[in-house]
Amino acid sequence: MVQLEINGIAISVPAGTTILEAVKGSGIEIPNLCYDKDLTAVGACRLCVVKVEGFRNLPAACSTAVQEGMRVLTEDNEVVEARKTILELMLANHPNDCMTCERTGNCRLQDYCYIYGIKSSPFSGEKKEFPIDSVNHLIERDHNKCILCGKCVRVCSEVQVINATEFTDRGFYTKVTTPFDKPLDTDYCRFCGQCIEMCPTGALINKQIKGTRPWEIKKVRTTCPFCGTGCNFDLNIKDGKVIGVSANENSPVNGRALCVKGRFHTDLIYSPDRVTKPLIREKGVLKETTWEKALNYVAENLSRIKAEYGPDSIAALSSARCTIEDNYIMQKFMRAVVGTNNVDHCART
Numbered sequence: 171m172v173q174l175e176i177n178g179i180a181i182s183v184p185a186g187t188t189i190l191e192a193v194k195g196s197g198i199e200i201p202n203l204c205y206d207k208d209l210t211a212v213g214a215c216r217l218c219v220v221k222v223e224g225f226r227n228l229p230a231a232c233s234t235a236v237q238e239g240m241r242v243l244t245e246d247n248e249v250v251e252a253r254k255t256i257l258e259l260m261l262a263n264h265p266n267d268c269m270t271c272e273r274t275g276n277c278r279l280q281d282y283c284y285i286y287g288i289k290s291s292p293f294s295g296e297k298k299e300f301p302i303d304s305v306n307h308l309i310e311r312d313h314n315k316c317i318l319c320g321k322c323v324r325v326c327s328e329v330q331v332i333n334a335t336e337f338t339d340r341g342f343y344t345k346v347t348t349p350f351d352k353p354l355d356t357d358y359c360r361f362c363g364q365c366i367e368m369c370p371t372g373a374l375i376n377k378q379i380k381g382t383r384p385w386e387i388k389k390v391r392t393t394c395p396f397c398g399t400g401c402n403f404d405l406n407i408k409d410g411k412v413i414g415v416s417a418n419e420n421s422p423v424n425g426r427a428l429c430v431k432g433r434f435h436t437d438l439i440y441s442p443d444r445v446t447k448p449l450i451r452e453k454g455v456l457k458e459t460t461w462e463k464a465l466n467y468v469a470e471n472l473s474r475i476k477a478e479y480g481p482d483s484i485a486a487l488s489s490a491r492c493t494i495e496d497n498y499i500m501q502k503f504m505r506a507v508v509g510t511n512n513v514d515h516c517a518r519t
């Protein structure tokens with residue numbers, strides 16, 4: 171354990187803990203944009219600078235490990251001025267269109283500008299004018315709003331292990347993009363949407379919930395119905411309709427991780443292709459019927475086939491989208507009633 175002082179309070183934390191992690195749970199807030207507890211700390215945004223006695227410069231709290239006897243000040247005039255300048259430098263090359271930006275109300279850059287009273291930037295000069303990548307139907311990329319924190323790159327590489335994007339070019343023209351700067355849906359991206367979840371600004375947008383302000387959304391936690399993993403997430407509901415999904419970090423199975431199906435395919439709830447009524451195919455055409463007629467039809471035909479060809483001429487396919495109980499009943503029905511072990515499942519693992 172390492173003993174140190176933060177804002178005059180003596181604390182003791184395990185060796186290797188960073189200053190940012192050391193203040194967790196203490197009520198002390200250190201602003202941060204490029205830090206995430208699940209990702210490697212890179213010290214890219216510098217917003218988390220603090221003052222450490224004996225240090226020549228203001229170190230980044232997210233990437234500076236505690237040392238025995240360290241005395242840290244998380245906020246004083248010098249630190250606040252440094253943070254203000256950092257925010258002003260970010261705004262100098264930012265569209266600053268908060269009135270119409272999709273992330274208004276859910277933007278960390280906006281939050282910190284509010285907290286530190288930054289209305290505009292005193293630095294003028296060239297602004298980035300990258301085209302917006304919106305050709306796929308799930309994720310919109312606006313490089314002009316990117317602050318190059320790299321969280322999207324790290325989550326893609328360190329958590330999802332996809333490596334769909336990286337920093338490209340240098341200096342003013344640096345941006346995060348795919349190999350050869352191709353659109354996301356060319357080859358690389360698996361559309362898990364983890365990058366959207368990590369992005370602290372409006373650089374990455376979930377197109378499904380575009381056009382909705384965060385305060386219009388009611389969140390309801392549920393379990394993903396797509397496979398047997400049991401991931402939890404928050405359904406985003408507006409006016410009684412599910413419009414999208416966002417991760418819920420308290421999910422015991424998956425944390426904030428989601429796959430493309432869980433994150434983006436809730437639109438199937440309202441698909442006109444869903445079978446919502448029993449249908450019987452007559453002369454090649456599916457016709458609506460009652461549950462009684464449909465079940466009698468199935469029972470008569472299964473009995474006939476079993477009598478004519480034996481139970482092993484029948485097989486059942488079940489689904490990971492059904493509950494465990496439904497799947498259990500299906501196999502029980504096949505084994506105990508039909509008399510066959512011909513049972514399979516779309517997620518046969």
Ligand code: FES
Nearest residue numbers: 202213215216232
């Ligand atoms: Fe520490 Fe960005 S949060 S440098």
